[in-house]
Amino acid sequence: MDVADLPGVPEWLPDHLREDGIEELYPPQGEAVEAGVTEGQNLVAAIPTASGKTLVAELAMLSSVARGGKALYIVPLRALASEKQAEFEQFEQYGLDVGVSTGNYESEGGWLADKDIVVATSEKVDSLVRNDAPWIEELTCVVSDEVHLVDDGQRGPTLEVTLAKLRRLNPDLQTVALSATIGNADELAGWLDAELVDSDWRPIELQKGVHYGQALHLEDGQQKRLAVKNNEKATAAVVRDTLQDDYDDDGNLEEEGGSSLVFVNSRRNAEAAAGRLASTVRPHLTGEERERLADVAAEIRDVSDTETSDDLADAVADGAAFHHAGLARGHRELVEDAFRDRLVKVVCATPTLAAGVNTPSRRVVVRDWRRYDGTAGGMQPLSVLEVHQMMGRAGRPGLDPYGEAVLVANSHDELDELFERYVWADPEPVRSKLAAEPALRTHILATVSSGFARSREGLLEFLEQTLYASQTDESGRLENVTDDVLTYLERNGFLEIEAGELDATSLGHTVSRLYLDPMSAAEIIDGLEHWQRHAGDADSGTDERDAAEGGFTTASELASERAEASGDADPDEISALGLYHLVSRTPDMYQLYLRSGDREEFEMELYEREDELLGPTPSEFEDSRFEDWLSALKTARLLEDWAEEVDEETITERYGVGPGDIRGKVETAQWLLGAAESLANEVDADVARAISEARIRVEHGVREELVELAGVRGVGRKRARRLFEAGIADRAELRDAAKPVVLAALRGRRKTAENVLENAGHRDPSMEGVEPDPDVEVDTADPRDGREDDDTSEDQSSLGDF
DSSP: OBGGGOSSSOTTHHHHHHHTTOOBOOHHHHHHHHTTGGGTOOEEEEOOTTSSHHHHHHHHHHHHHHTTOOEEEEESSHHHHHHHHHHHGGGGGGTOOEEEEOSOTTOOOGGGGGOSEEEEEHHHHHHHHHTTOGGGGGOOEEEETTGGGGGOTTTHHHHHHHHHHHHHHOTTOEEEEEESOOTTHHHHHHHTTOEEEEOOOOSSOEEEEEEETTEEEETTSOEEEOOOOTTOOHHHHHHHHHHSOEEOTTSOEEEOOOOEEEEOSSHHHHHHHHHHHHHHHGGGOOHHHHHHHHHHHHHHHHHOSSHHHHHHHHHHHTTEEEEOTTSOHHHHHHHHHHHHTTOSOEEEEOGGGGSSOOOOBSEEEEOOOEEEETTTTEEEEOOHHHHHHHHTTBOOTTTOSOEEEEEEOSSHHHHHHHIIIIISOOOOOOOOOTTSHHHHHHHHHHHHHTTSOSBHHHHHHHHTTSHHHHHOOOTTHHHHHHHHHHHHHHHTTSEEEETTEEEEOHHHHHHHHTTOOHHHHHHHHHHHHHHHHHHTTOOOSOOHHHHHTTTOOOHHHHHHHHHHSOTTOOGGGSOHHHHHHHHHTSTTSOOOOOOTTHHHHHHHHHHHHGGGSSSOOOOTTSHHHHHHHHHHHHHHHHHHHHHTTOOHHHHHHHHTOOHHHHHHHHHHHHHHHHHHHHHHHHTTOTTHHHHHHHHHHHHHTOOGGGHHHHTSTTTHHHHHHHHHHTTOOSHHHHHTOOHHHHHHHTTTOHHHHHHHHHHHTOSOOOOTTOOOOTTOOOOOBOTTTOOBOOOOOTTOSSGGGO
């Protein structure tokens, strides 16, 4: 289909597409237009990666906006939200306004009301609905990217319920769902009342195969020699072969070497593989590439002072990299950009990189097709859908003549197994995970709280609009689980149920607005109440209620016991570690694992600091609960170390985590502590100020005396400490500080000093002509680990900046 023939799109769009080199649509895109995607028709597009799904989404959204509407693009990952925002901002030259929203689950996003296109994660959209964002009802088009993730046990129920709510709020809403090929796209189309475009067409050929011995065995029966040299691993041989230029018999270059993506099953394996493959890549780099890679490596070192950062920089300097969730956001972005720019030649990644981020390559190598599954107690094969998602990254339109996806076999029997299991297999059908009680707990409370259902019958009627209801043949299962959840929510004071009518309590509304799992809220409330009774010298011995209800307290019980408790509890005595442990033991915090040898260490820590914890410690004979308690203590200790200004490298080594893990724990703790503040006010627990201080300290990674300074934009933990040591104690003193003192404390960095003073409200922040005060001593070493802290990055004053 010629772009001039597109119906219903803005008049400027055909010329815009031509300027981008698009004269005709790909066949699946043409099918989508014929199915009515530019005219408001619901659509499920199940087409391979790189086959033009994004343009299908743009056609739907732009045509909807042209009719006077508003479009929403839902993504599964924050990183993908930023990527899509950057793509869609090209339309702002035509008067469209694009916004992105991924954080602050308590916000109703009022600033997004004037945006024509909003990009957000499914969790953020769910929170916007819970917080009654008025512009949600103005939506005329919603696009759900990577919709197959409704199959994911963690995030799938949120996407599923959110789509159901949006369609309930907006009966005429156009719904467009995008995915790579899945096994039951017709079921998804039926659920969404949508037309289906199900295609395996790709703009460049994708050849799938298995490497074994000295050859690459392809799905069409061909074999290509791909020799493994002495002392070389098969993966290195594939990467080396990909890097080599191909010449014809006359010595003319036929095909330049390409890049590789190598998928492995763990972070440690990704880092190790990148280190090894660096030696394979190094000989293929030009002098100019080495220079540019050295610059990228320097930027990577600036992101964080950790061994992970150094290891990544060392690999990148040689043209290789690793990519996993333990990296800081700045690390991941630098790696992805360098890979897209063809500087980094190979990236070794865990499967997270296959989830939508735009990183195509000439070859994809699926080295590890099994990974550890704790629920199964051992290594389990990846799903066909996951492996096909990885394979779909092979082949870059406009850059590669073809793409190859390669599994690696270690025996002839495994060669046959991999063809049967993955190469020739169809992806599994996508199945809803909504009927699990943890998923329904939060979504049922939110559904009642936000007014989607006011009775048991109305709730079941709403749930009948979900994918689960359209797929299940288990009569009564959803109803039974729903009744169990309603009983739990009523017992814990989140809902009131009378004659089948449902009403969220004040506490229930607060919990829904805060985007908390109700069980997390119950845990926090119980911990705060237990501390108040204990600190007030009330009966803190054996507690029949704690034992009877598994440690959870209803709001009415808390109010009653609060009145009976002694009034002598001092909020200043509550421990920051106790608060960090409290939020770390909620279902909303992903706890650190106890490694070999950890149990003894944290048992000792528990017995030494048990009085600081908010709640009765489980018996060590309750293996599962006791181990969870220790895991929460380990997580809390990480947060405490961060808030005590322990350096990042020490934390990563002490807890076996990456800089990205620290950031994730800090962000989750900030959110949960903010929720704890609200819950403390809700149930009249007089500890909100102490919780607030713990939250601010963990947010900035500072001790109590630096809280104000670290809150000044551009300061952060390290610069706050230097300013404090120079005699500047808070924001007011910084605002009026002598500029030579500030410049000396900030190591002579004029631009940094000007920015900091401007953000503090200094009347004249200019550093022109100012010299550092020679009497200000600046310690260049961190006393906690002896490392030099050269402060080389203007933007990395604290971990929170990346």
